[in-house]
Amino acid sequence: MKKIIIILCVMFVSGAMNIFTSCTDDLDAFPYNETDFTSENAYGSDFENYLSGLAKIYLSWSNISDLKVDDGGASELLRAYWSIQECSSDACKNNWKGDAWTQDINQNTWSTASNAATYAIYARTLHGITYVNEFLRQTTDDRLKQRGCSSEVVAKVHQLRSEARFVRAYMYWIAIDTFGDVPFVTEDSDFGAVTPEVGTRSQVFDYIVTELEDITANDSPMADAGTLYPRADKGAALGLLSRIYLNAEVYRSTVDANGNVTAKGEPMWQECKAVCEKIFELNYGLCSNYFDLFRGDNGENPDARKEMLFSVYYDKNNNFSWGGAYFLVAASYQGADELKDENGNSLYYMGISTPWAGVRMPYEYARDYFGVSVPESGYAEDGTYTGEYDYSDLRAGEFYIKGHSEVMSDIGVFSQGWSYYKWNNRPHDKTPAEYAEVAAGNSGASIDIPLIRLAEIYLNYAEACLHLNSTGVAVPYLNELRNRAGLMNDISTYDRDYIIKERAVELSWESLRRTDLIRWDLFHSSTFLWNWKGGSYNGQGFSEYKLVFDFPDTELVSNSNLSHKPGYN
């Protein structure tokens, strides 16, 4: 009996003691399923995982899955940024009146209220930046060694880090271009439920420059130009640097409490010129046919590829979205304009199945920059076009105007204005008839969107040289662009107006128009007008504070370091 009692006592006590000592280690619990990862085990020592991490960063432009917003497609970065850059200018108007914000952008009447486009730009850029910061935190040499990465993997990850930093620099460029001062976070910032600090526009500008200069330095692990398509390489970084330098005056300017520019910033024309020349030494060249650059097979077409310094990859099956390439194609045309074969079947000219009828170019823009004209026979009795128009610049060859009308008295009517088929999903070497069957099943587009291409560098160069009074060196580059456009009469000199016109055509609908107009002091100006500018049909100037957009409402609430932009109250 006594024995049993002693045994029981020992059992109870020792049982308890045993547990005491081992239990607290259990609290370091991690997911045990092999497909469940935390930062502790997600990367490991396998290089492929680091590539996957970087894939997320490249998807910052197009991916829409991880933000709580209402309309995923409308909130895609490329579509949102494209919309504010083009629709706010003379180059394009969006007829979707149902989205209230599109009218505000069309007519420069936006206010403090959030709009889906600026919210998307704000959210997507900062989101992308945050992923880059995390990637950089997770890939320090110390972390890699802790995870047992080989020195070979460590070296390869260095290259990935530079690419990530390029993406971050690009995101910051979009952010300061849109908003001016923006929240400024790097891999060294606090993380969690914290309130990010704000960096001034010029501060962030300096940061972008430093970062880009660093990753394009000779000893940088960044890949050589043209070797990693569509990933970023030194060519991409130099290209962005050229754009950044070109706009230095704007990004370093100072504004007063009302949002008026009090002083332009120190320009960087010399730096711009130098970096362009550096790019010229690289292995890039113009694509022989202008429109091949914007076709569904552009990423696979070596001729198109050689002009692209950096592009965002899209594919109708993989990395498909409603807001990128598909938007540009679908929104550009309407069903009524579909070309038909002799049997009346659609030829699916644009290489996709369904049109959205959203964006088109005002007639005046086509006329003034593309040099188009409509002969008398081009007008039907009711004043609409029969479809005929004259042009000499090959870049004006993809307008569709049949049944459209010249005057855009109602922004909400798609057929008022010129349909512009620049973005076309049909492969460059396929006729509509050859591709119609495939196109009928395409509910996605495969155009890689070139964000930086050689022609822009030529024009950046020419503009910088103009400011430096050394136009002579740039003339050959401008003639190269002219010749490709079928304009064989070479120029020997050029002026500011030539640059304005040439950029308007060559870089039309490529998300650069608003930035260009701001740089030329034409965006809000009351002397440079277009229809619907400033909210009036005849056009009028608008307040200078609108050179940047206000922060989204929700961010003004959640980030106590933010306040309304000067002028917006």
Next chain:
Amino acid sequence: MKQKVINRVWLSITGLFLLFSLQSYSQDAQNRVAGTIVDAAKVPIIGATVIEKGTMNGTVTDFNGQFELELTQSPATLQIRMVGYSTLEVAAEPEMELTLKEDVQMLDELVVIGYGSVKKEDLTGSVSAIKAEEINRGAVNSSYELLRGKVSGVLVLPGGDIRIRGTSSLNASNDPLIVVDGVPLNYNGLSSVNPDDIETFTVLKDASSAAIYGSRAAGGVILITTKKPEANQKLKVSYNGTFSVSDYDGKRDVMGADEFRGFIRDLYAGSPSDLAVANSLMGDENIDWINEVTQLGLGQTHNLALSGTVFDGHLPYRVAGSVIHNRGTVKDDWSVRPNLSVNLSPNFLDNHLVVNFNARINTRFDDDGNASYGNATNFNPTTPIYFYNEDGSIDYDTNQGFWIRSTGRGDNLIPASNAQTNPLQYKRLKYDYREDYGYVASSAITYQVHGFEDLSFKLTTSIDGTNFARRERIRPDHWELINDGLAPGVGTYYKTHGYKENRMLESLVTYNHDFSGHKVNAIAGYTWQHFNYYDSNETRFNDDYNNEVSDVHYKKDELYGTIYKHGEEHFLVSFYTRLNYSFMSKYLLTVTLRNDGSSRFAPDNRWGLFPSLALAWNLKEESFLKSSELFNQLKLRAGVGVTGQESGIANYSYLANYILSSSTSNQYPMGGDELTFWLKPDAYDPNIKWEETTTYNVGLDFGILNGTVSGNIDAYKRKTNDLLNSVTIPLGANFSNSLLTNIGNIENKGIEVALDFHAIRKSDMSLNIGVTGTMEDTKFTKLTIGDDANNADYYIPVGGIGVGTGGYIQQQKVGYSPNIFYTYQQAYDANGEAIQNALVDRDGNGLIDMNDRYLSGKKPLPDFYYGLNVKFGYKNWDFGFNGHGSKGNWLFNNYRRGHSTTARTDLSYDRLPNYHTSVLETGWTDTNSDPQNYSDYWLEDASFFKIDDVNVGYTFKNVIEKQGSSLRLAATVNNVLTITDYSGVDPETGIAGNGDQGIDGRSDPRIRTFTLRAMLNF
């Protein structure tokens, strides 16, 4: 001679004396009684009242429990009364030893508290104990329904969620911890316990009593003891069965077919082209879709319990089984729930070693048909139900016969884009089946040390888990699949299955000692818990629906098949101790301390300390009240304690959770032949920590007039710090714009009262009235985003209503109740009718913009909620009802908002859903503007009083040849009556749940049930 005379006199005197004494003796036998009163343990009872029945004649027992009394009547009956004991009536006899039985309802009742039990009079905290048998139970099939309206401070929500003292947490859990026979339930809710197995409920409401459960007790604790076999008990059998019929207590008011046709023609009368389209979308049928999809609900339950002992009384057992079968009120909806529970409590070594083994299995098979009521309210009443062949028979070859707007027949069926799902077809072409297998098993070994009986050790191991599976199959001819672009003949198969399991190991040392008025009860314990969760789901596309899906039929298109697996675990390690001390049963003290470590948090935030202190003063034991006739109980309590909340917080939430995508749209060419899927971190807060709630409680327990009125009053204040909430966070700080993080502090204050009137206590008639009431006020006291209540920017938006851009209807804001409504102000015309899209320009700037929204002060939480229970017995009849209600709670009637206007884009979408007659009331025809959607017009006072059930029963005693056997027959109506001004189906929708609280989108009316019950015991 003289001697003779003396002798004679002596004799006579003696004789007389003798005679006298004999006479007086015989007189005593009739008029004077004496006795001793003891309790069950043969301990004398001091101060018991002994009264000659029907007179004012009486006395009290002395220190030895003895009494003497001269009677005035013969024969006489004595009544012996003592607080805490049942009143005893006996025929008077000259010498008596009487044993008073402890009254289980009274003070000496043992009340289960965390890790032990105390006598009710020794309680220091705010603890409510109720016996399941004694409450007016109506006809409940779920254990939570037993609690509704019975305990002050406890709100039982329609779905079974329980709130003890309101809401103090937003995103973490507000659910109380449920502990059944010492085992905290994790993966089996209260509803897993068969109500017939429950012996008692104990609700630990304040932190001083709940703090012993530390990090899981912030929502309060409900302790349940199940019925146990008694030692040496003879076989007892009890059967309890019900049969019920249920139906909706109302019907959604939608247009009939003729009304609809007329309405649509009037609506589009002005536009011939629209009218033509509308006409083409209307048929000649007259279908009442709600009738088509609903049916009478039928339910039956059978419970059978056996208990007794075997092995010479050494092995008491209880075995109970039950089956609940329910046919729902929506077609094809049914569930079956078989349950089994076993309890064994063998004892060894002269009762020093007791083993308690409990096991329960609760299973549930469920085919859920609820999806179609909402569909039926919207479906066009003029269209047919079926496709018909020319001969009038149903054309089963086309969409299984179910009509949808389409062209073509058979395999050539092409549904119209945006066609509405036929409400009947939705179920019939889809198979959705769930199985849950819940199990709880525990064994506790208690050893009371021989020779040192004050000390005992207890070792408990338990397991609590659920295996679950859900299968959904969609027939290949289901048009939704055709619309999704799948090849005809390909069905989908979706299966998810997994398990949740918690293992617990606990050791506890208890020390009890009584010495000269001092009573000490001390415990120290350690608990280790491991929570394990696993699930896997797979989606497959199958070309042969009729065959069981197997890997052979994996999928037609590789692209679409996915298998996903997920597992996680969590550990909780706790050390705790408690001291209960009482001096002369007058002054009581409880001190507890618990230290919890949870793997959910970063090492720096991992451990939490949860102390509590409580004092009580038993005034009744003081000399000035001891003999009070008025009070039979009076106790003052005060306590303070800290509890935590780790439930509701995801595992590993302090670490970034990384996801490797498998979605084709989440890949990018990174070199090589294949595209690379992204790997991305989810948002996380590295500094996340538990919510901590500090509760202050003052309470008074009283019993008046020998328990005729008894009750308690408690006042409390709860402060929750580091409140967790999912909030919009500034971009740039994380990987999402939404994150669960600690956002601030909340405070709630309340007063709760529970009263019990024994209005009639006669042997053949009784009336008990129970009333509970709770007044409560909840406010944010701090938000990390900003504390200044006057700063309009400092708020957290919550309460999405599903329309508009980034829309929300509520705020969390310092100084206000949670989810305070934030609306535009509706404008009305001269007749008081709301004008559509006319809102008040509150800031007078000529625009209706965000600045015109205002905080109405209206909130989803009630100011006051209450319960009323009445139980009346007369001879073998019993009658009762239960009701509960609330006051001051508001609801946003999102359902009414969604059906307030005729403006829709039906025609362009080639569909014409039915209208609710509410559009006739508003007369609105335009699309609601964003501000209209967020108008205070939709806010309604949702105060209500509900009669939850009314029941009547009759008990036949000794129905069979066995003493104590009984048969009770009863009838009950559930959901009898709701008194409210609220216009939606149920004012209690979202009253205090998490998430969408205060927003009512419910379409189907509540269900009323009529039940017949038979209970047989022998």
